[in-house]
Amino acid sequence: MTLPLLLTILVFGVLPGSHSTVTTVGDLAVLEGQSVTVPCHYNPQYISNVKYWCHGRMIDFCSSLARTDDPKSTPQSKGRVTIADDPTQHVFTVSMQNLTVEDSGWYWCGVELGGMWVADSTASLYISVIQGMSVVSSMVSADEGRSVSVQCRYSKNLRSSEKRWCRSGNWNSCVSTDSEGTFSSRNVLIHDDKNSLFTVTLMQLEMRDSGWYWCGAGQQHVAVHVAVTPQATTEATTEVTTSPIQNLKTTIMTSSIMSSNDPHSRPVWESPLMVGGVVLLVMTAFLAVWKLRKQCKKKQKHQRTNEMNDNITMCPWREGDYKNASVIFLNTPAQQLQML
Template identity: 45%
Template sequence: MPQHFILTFCFVQWIQVCLCAVTTEAEFSVLEGRSLTIPCHYEPQYAGYVKYWCHGRMREFCTSLARTDEPTAPDGSEQKVMIYDDPVQLVFSVTMTQLKEEDSGWYMCGVEIGSLWSADLHAFTDIKVIHGMSVLHSRVSGEEGSSVKVECFYSEKYRESPKKWCRSGDWSSCLLTDSEGAYTDTSVDIRDDRTGAFTVTYKKLQMRDAGWYWCGAGQQKVSVHIQVLPRVTTTVMPVTTSFTEKAPQPITNSAWNTHSHILGALLVCASFLLILGFAIFARRMWKLHKNDPELRLGEGMKVRFNDYSEEMGEMQASGVVFLNKNSQSSHML
């Protein structure tokens, strides 16, 4: 009975491993001479545990290459394998540099449990270090007249081989680097750093440069497509301080509609002012016409009054004469 209990308990512990407490990609491929970084993810409860990286397919025969509880190499010194744990993101990463073909094989991300009854948690990955070439971007684009770069990578085997840049389908167009790993002309510049990469730079793109190319080393090559975008032109009006006569500008539909609206508004205002002026003039004439008979009646009365006054004066004068005359007659009598 105890033996069955022990076997059951061990089986439960191995189930934890099968539940993918640690995960990573199943396979990685990298060019010889390049570097590779592998992320290993784990569950939150294992954040404080020791993580390790080893070379092998079985834990018992896995050669340890790096551990999080071991000191790292001093700054500035070369270290082929580096490990870094990030408990916040729940991932530890392993970086392997200057890979060679013999570095190919199975590797293991491990979390050390450190218990007699608990197996370490781990995940395996297959790393393949290959010969050949690759590019950073298989498609690049640039505006006409600008510059564009293509980065090509090669494996250690082709370090000393001349590097090529050719237009696809035209072998006569191939440009090769010299013994110094360089090529240059008025439009293209090629530079090989002799560490696994070379760069092709187009100094001034033209529309005819668009198309498929390939960069190569030895018998290896990889395709790249270059797209040339039309240049965007902008018109800049010169700023001058002198007064110059401007050429007449064509009237567009929108400008004509705007002018029509303004002209219509002006005509309405002018018509209103004209009608208002005419109304004021007519009112004044009407007032004058209405007041004219009264003026004439007043003048007539004034004339009659003057005539009456004169007649009264004459009558008074004649009366006096008459009285005087009678006086004289009676006196004479």
């Protein structure tokens, strides 16, 4: 192996990040006085290795702020930095409290690999500590008639400033906290914790309250959008839709029952008097037919015995009898002569 190639391997072997197996988040911006937590992920083979967090532009000259092997051995952190390793997830986390503008700069997640010719595995990010304001959520929503809260964060230099809540585009709508850090009205309530956060609560929301607002402190402000949604009307619509149908069914059933119990509303053929009359008429017709048939039979008997004189006998009871009816002429003097 040639000497230049060997030197190249040695140089790249000791460069920071040449064996990088650690990853972290991108650059961060944090309000002054706030806290930040940074996750540092590493490969499983480095579970037992020491992890550390340091501050500086270059890894070789950075100031150690926290180590997993001796968290209390870093007086530069002044108790504001903590580090914790989670071997099961292969990640260690670093938390920094009460940040100041002076804390802005480059930071490094590091895993000690050991050895004079082997560089530690590291990952860097830049943290900007700024003065100003931010909101926990820039888009909030609530139903009409209900309440919604907006949390506004501010930096350390704004702690003594009054806090404001305004509707965007209407400076006359602004309301401010008093010396106690509070404001109260029928629809707006503001409470300042005097440290880093004030909360605005909008009550009894109406549809016209939808729009852009901003919370401010000193010369800083940040925009928030409030969306008011109509109240749920599904149940009310269902009741309005089904109620008339139910009433209609009830009315129809009631009318049917009343009609069946009202004697004046019955059809003519259901009247007891009419039924009785029909039955009587049928019985009368039956008796008349029966009597007529009996008389017919009696007359036929008299015809057979020749007791009728010069009479025409016709009994139209049945169609066959009517067709077979005959005319008999009786000559009484002739009969008497024959008998002599």
